[in-house]
Amino acid sequence: MKAIVLVKQVPDLRTADVGIREDGTIAREGTPAVTNPADLHALEAGLRIADEVTVITMGPPKAEEVLRDAVSRGAGGGVLLCDRALAGSDTWATSNALAAAIVHLGGADLVLCGATALDGETGQVGPEVAQRLGVPQATGCEDLEVDRGRLRARRIVEGGYETLSLPLPALITIAETSFAPRYPTLPGRRNASKAQFPVLSAADLGLSSDVVGLEASPTKVARMExxxxxxxxxxxxxxxxxxxxxxxxxxxxxxxxxxxxHALSGDHSDDPPTADQASTEPKLWVVCELDGDCLKGSSAELLSKAVELAPELGGGVGAFVAAAEPTAALPDAARFGSDVAYLATSPQLSPYRCQPHARVLADAVRRHQPEAILFAATTTGRDLAPRVAAMLDAGLAADCTDLSVGPWQRREHRYEALLHQVRPAMAGGVLATCVSPVVRPQMATVRPGVFEATPRPRRTEVVQVAVALEPGDLAVEVLDREVRRSDVxxxxxxxxxxxxxxxxxxxxxxxxxxxxxxxxxxxxxxxxxxxxxxxxxxxxxxxxxxxxxxxxxxxxxxxxxxxxxxxxxxxxxxxxxxxxxxxxxxxxxxxxxxxxxxxxxxxxxxxxxxxxxxxxx
Ligand SMILES: Cc1cc2nc3c(=O)[nH]c(=O)nc-3n(C[C@H](O)[C@H](O)[C@H](O)COP(=O)(O)OP(=O)(O)OC[C@H]3O[C@@H](n4cnc5c(N)ncnc54)[C@H](O)[C@@H]3O)c2cc1C
Missing domain, CATH: 3.40.50.1220 (TPP-binding domain)
Structure with a gap:
């Protein structure tokens, strides 16, 4: 089996903080650079499972150090993507480059990377690369084995685990809780010191400035503090x-x-349902998650925030619900302020699997064209949102802790009514405000618990959404799901x-x-x-x-x-x-x-x- 492991060089935020310069950029100079810890776990998984392991990294010439580190631990070789044209890429543009490099190397049976990087903590590159390659994904996995020609992956979910069976080729992101990395060996160090790493440019990969680099990136960092x-x-x-x-x-x-x-079930409001915005096509959608047949508290929180933000985006609130059949979550969504519920029903949509959900949501977004979409930053939201962002070529901000709507000025361009997405980065030491000025929809995952769920009943119109899946969308099977409810x-x-x-x-x-x-x-x-x-x-x-x-x-x-x-x-x-x-x-x-x-x-x-x-x- 041939594996490619994506590795990143990051500032070691476990030992030192990064600073912020006066111009708002990150000063990494004082912080030692290391291989992203979760990527070492991914490398370990590759070394245990595959016969041939190649690592790819993207970065400045110094990033070659992480290739050498990987070879010293047993990787067969590595490739460096290094080109000024790639600098400033967001996760969408980075995924374009990495996916092109994987194809350039002839593909792989298994692509692995760490679940998140220490600096950005987005967890988006893996799923976006999977979408680019057209392969299934399993994110945040802590166990992985090959079983009769398929992969059996155990992914962490809130309060427990879910075991998936995936066909090969597939992309798996590995959590730091397993596959303890091996240490470099003496022969490994010798190999690493002699190793020559091919350096590929954007042109070598046939990538134009439309798909990589700062300018092409849909997400811009408006502010760092x-x-x-x-x-x-x-x-x-x-x-x-x-x-x-x-x-x-x-x-x-x-x-x-x-x-x-704080309990969702304890919330009641005497306010009668209103229909203030029911006539307005929703511009802000919330992708709702279900707990059994009911709306999850994290989705109620997002709907409540969406009710505040939606008028500034020029429309109402849409609740997107994908389920096996019509569900009690619709009245819940109405109670928390949705004007329109976009309902996709099919037995194939339960239990949650990334690809069918991503297909249905992306199709619905193309048809109804919301300005912005919010997902809860749960293990489901962080699995689904990047895949959908890659399908729609949209920008995505991960794990936001605040949202607002306002203008943004970049050079001579002034953009009105953008979603300002505030998210912690650099191990929580920095707050970055991201915007997606041009591409629609603007997308964000939002950390559960940061907004309050406030009932504001609305009369919700239900719009049935088409479910048109492709055969490959159903290739992943959910074998098992163990969740201890008391823990969540x-x-x-x-x-x-x-x-x-x-x-x-x-x-x-x-x-x-x-x-x-x-x-x-x-x-x-x-x-x-x-x-x-x-x-x-x-x-x-x-x-x-x-x-x-x-x-x-x-x-x-x-x-x-x-x-x-x-x-x-x-x-x-x-x-x-x-x-x-x-x-x-x-x-x-x-x-x-x-x-x-x-x-x-x-x-x-x-x-x-x-x-x-x-x-x-
Ligand atoms: C990317 C990333 C994400 C992370 N995410 C999280 C996260 O979500 N949550 C999290 O908690 N951490 C997270 N961490 C880890 C975090 O950096 C710290 O390592 C962790 O919070 C330390 O846990 P602690 O305070 O229990 O342990 P320690 O830092 O070891 O502190 C133990 C404390 O106990 C005190 N103590 C020892 N014995 C006694 C005693 N008998 N009586 C009273 N006091 C005593 C000590 O004085 C010390 O202050 C993350 C780290 C990284 C790099």
């Missing part, structure tokens, strides 16, 4: 401020109210107690007991997940869930930026850490400097005292 952190003046529990005072304060502030105000509601929790790597197997039960005493949900930092203390579904942060509870208790969590971006909107934060200089105290309202083993039982006791007193009253 450091990600601001919340400024909370942390009050420390000490001699003059006791555990009991702390609990009283939290109760006074209403931080212990666990009535479930963190985004809606009012009180969260999160444990970090400062806990261990012996103290983890203290986190659970504290959560039980306050009626909260248990969550974890990535440090705790990596230590095996909690499942990945409980991870809060950049690559976990974004939460916005009334109270967030961080126990033995250091406060890495990637964690903070997921909990920064908590109304009140209480941190317990043995290190008085831990960064988590900068984003906490209340702090306890101490060992979790000692502080958590005292907190639990103090909270229990309050609830018992409440029962006595």
């Amino acid at each position: 450091p990600a601001p952190l919340p400024d909370r003046k942390c009050r420390m529990v000490g001699s003059d401020f006791t555990y009991e005072n702390l609990v009283d304060k939290l109760r006074e502030q209403g931080a212990l109210d666990t009535t479930g105000t 509601r963190l985004a809606e929790a009012d009180v969260i107690v999160a444990g970090g790597a400062g806990c261990d197997e012996r103290s983890w039960h203290l986190v659970e007991e504290l959560a039980a005493a306050i009626g909260g949900k248990v969550a974890a930092s990535r440090g705790a997940v990596t230590a095996g203390l909690a499942p990945r579904a409980l991870q809060v942060g950049q690559t976990g869930t974004t939460v916005h509870p009334d109270l967030y208790v961080a126990c033995g969590v250091s406060g890495a930026l990637q964690h903070i971006v997921g909990m920064r909107t908590a109304r009140t934060v209480l941190a317990v850490n043995r290190d008085p200089d831990a960064f988590i105290f900068h984003v906490a309202d209340y702090g306890i400097v101490g060992e979790v083993e000692e502080a958590l039982p005292r907190l639990t006791e103090a909270f229990r005292g309050v609830s018992n007193a409440g029962e006595d009253n």
Whole structure:
């Protein structure tokens, strides 16, 4: 079997931050450059499965280092795409170049890449390359094997896994949770030092400036700024401020109210349905996801935001729903403000598979021509959106945390009413605002939990969408899906107690007991997940869930930026850490400097005292 692995050189954001220059561009000079960590896992998967592994990278001459790194670990050879004409490419243009290079090399049975890159964190290049090559994809996989001439891939989904069977050739993106990369060997290093890597230009690949480079890229970065952190003046529990005072304060502030105000099912509105915009063709679509037969909370959040933005784009809100049959999600979508529901029904659309969903959505978009489309940045949205963007040759911003509509000026051109898509980049250290000034539709995936789901009932017109699939669209089979539902509601929790790597197997039960005493949900930092203390579904942060509870208790969590971006909107934060200089105290309202083993039982006791007193009253 022949495999091609796509690798990228990135600044090592695990060891140092990047800066932002005065002109708004990223200063990478002070940060060491490494092979993107997830790409090393993809390389490992290739080395274990395939007989022949070639790596391709695109970048400046220095990017040759990652080819040498790959050869030192066992890759047979590598190719560098290096040309000024390729500089500034967004994910659409990068995918055009990489797909052309794969074809130039005679194709492959298996194309692999990391699920995301450390710097951009878009996860889009893999699916966009798959669409260009016309092969099926499986994204965010942590297990992969060849089984009777097909691939069996286990992909991570919210709260569990999904196992897919794919025909070859296929493209797979690999998560960092498996295929631990091997180290370079001595013979490998010798091979790498002698290796010669062909350098290909855009012209060698037959690529014109219409499909690669900055100018051709549909997505433009309008602005870069450091990600601001919340400024909370942390009050420390000490001699003059006791555990009991702390609990009283939290109760006074209403931080212990666990009535479930975030739950979608608890939302009701007495407002009668309105039809303000029903006569207007929707210009802003939300691609809705279903939970069983109901609308997912993340889709309700997007519809609510779309209701605010749609008038500025000159139309109403469209809800795109693809399902096996007409579904209860339509009334849900109407409740959250859709003017028109575009409904595609076919048994072939359930369970979710990327290619049939992408085909139906792309066809509907071509027919109805919305200005912009929003997807939730779930494992489904981040699988589907890039494939559709490649089909429509549209720009896509990943994992946005804010959206607005406004003008944008570029040189002598002024563009009115563009969707401004704000997204964290560079491991959360930078906020980038992206726009797609020319190509339509403008597309974004949006992090769940950043907008509130607010019922605004509308009279929704249902428009049936044609389902015209091609035989290849159904080549992927869903073999199995394991989702533990109890793990996936963190985004809606009012009180969260999160444990970090400062806990261990012996103290983890203290986190659970504290959560039980306050009626909260248990969550974890990535440090705790990596230590095996909690499942990945409980991870809060950049690559976990974004939460916005009334109270967030961080126990033995250091406060890495990637964690903070997921909990920064908590109304009140209480941190317990043995290190008085831990960064988590900068984003906490209340702090306890101490060992979790000692502080958590005292907190639990103090909270229990309050609830018992409440029962006595
Ligand atoms: C691309 C990328 C994405 C990432 N995404 C996420 C994400 O989504 N979520 C996330 O959480 N991280 C994420 N990370 C990882 C992040 O950078 C940190 O490594 C991680 O958050 C650290 O977890 P931690 O705070 O539990 O562990 P550590 O950083 O090891 O901190 C442990 C803390 O516990 C304290 N401590 C130790 N023992 C005790 C004790 N007995 N009592 C009290 N305190 C104690 C220590 O003082 C320390 O502050 C990501 C990283 C990258 C590169």
